Amino acid sequence: DTEVTQTPKHLVMGMTNKKSLKCEQHMGHRAMYWYKQKAKKPPELMFVYSYEKLSINESVPSRFSPECPNSSLLNLHLHALQPEDSALYLCASSQEFVAGDAYEQYFGPGTRLTVT
């Protein structure tokens, strides 16, 4: 099973709403990632969790709050978002690094978020 699942597929929320994006993998991967992608642009890294601990935060505004409740799950809590936060949010996971391995990231299908 090389699948990363994300829910919901689409989300429309107002600027005062609170919502959460969910990501799940059952590949035993110990690193999980959140990316934001605007149309026609590359993904931008937001957060990295390694062994369920936040290891990288790319200076993301606090209206985005990540959570890793266990090694298979990754959440992104959203609050008081702005219209410019509308984007495709991609989750990814990768195995523990082993020298010589590809250590590729497997991506989920993404959540298309629209903030109105």
Place this chain on the structure above:
Amino acid sequence: AQKITQTQPGMFVQEKEAVTLDCTYDTSDPSYGLFWYKQPSSGEMIFLIYQGSYDQQNATEGRYSLNFQKARKSANLVISASQLGDSAMYFCAMREGETSGSRLTFGEGTQLTVNP
């Protein structure tokens, strides 16, 4: 400074012909990995091929091959016998370092269109 450069915003190829997508990179880390991902219009990022900085031979995966020229810092993707389903955005990416949860840096992407 741009770490991954893809100079071709768009490329066109006839079905069944080969096409090369360019990628140059910049790093001072002796250990790094280079990846190519495909992103169809549906949004999911699909891992295609990997080349490690210490790999002596060019990577191949089915119709995909990576022309790795370390001294020139280039890692071009060659797609042989193009198919209509190859039409998508293609991203070159680099991982620097050897730790779990390493950052992946993407280029701006090349939009490939395969014509019948």
